[in-house]
Amino acid sequence: DADVTQTPRNRITKTGKRIMLECSQTKGHDRMYWYRQDPGLGLRLIYYSFDVKDINKGEISDGYSVSRQAQAKFSLSLESAIPNQTALYFCATSDFGLGGEETQYFGPGTRLLVL
Amino acid sequence: AQTVTQSQPEMSVQEAETVTLSCTYDTSESNYYLFWYKQPPSRQMILVIRQEAYKQQNATENRFSVNFQKAAKSFSLKISDSQLGDTAMYFCAFALNAGNMLTFGGGTRLMVKP
DSSP: OOOEEEEEEEEETTTTTEEEEEEEESSSSSSEEEEEEEETEEEEEEEEETTTEEEEEEETTEEHHHHHHHHTEEEESSSSOOGGGOEEEEEEEEEETTSSOEEEEEOEEEEEEEE | OEEEOOOSEEEEEESSEEEOOOOEESOOOOSSEEEEEEEEOOOOEEEEEEETOOSSSSOOEEEEEEEEEEETEEEEEEEEEEGGGGGGEEEEEEEEEETTOOEEEOOOOEEEEE
């Protein structure tokens, strides 16, 4: 499985603060994703990147920005955090199997609380 | 846009018994992938099983199998011989061939009782 790490694992911040969540992977996957998980809503896609020069908005990108610093690193920023951004954030990477199928591998998640 | 619906917020099953989790989806596409992910209390998202829409044969992975009904847009997960370690949230997810951005259902919380 892909080694996907996220830092920090837990974070408490205040409304209006800028915060960055970081994601790193060691398997050389080109594709990386940021999801947000809220209770009862499953995971929703915030941003995704198919390579270092490619950044795309997902379903709920408002209030977020991302940076793909390298193939292995994909950071998510909240420029001015607000309480309804309190959620569990997941980074994921993906690769292709022998049959051409693509599988996503998830990091451990970052629990963010905005006061 | 695709949607995924899991109509069972919570379920419980006795250890060693069989349980089926339901999932329905809506899409106008004919080629796509369906997934079941498990999220234990550790919060990690773990891929359980995957089904390609063009394959008629239902996918199986050890104690986990699916019942894929393409016409009905239904994708249920059957867990046989349930174990205490199966206690987790289970998410059904959908992805198109191109890009593979996942659309998730709301999840089903499964409790396996001793």
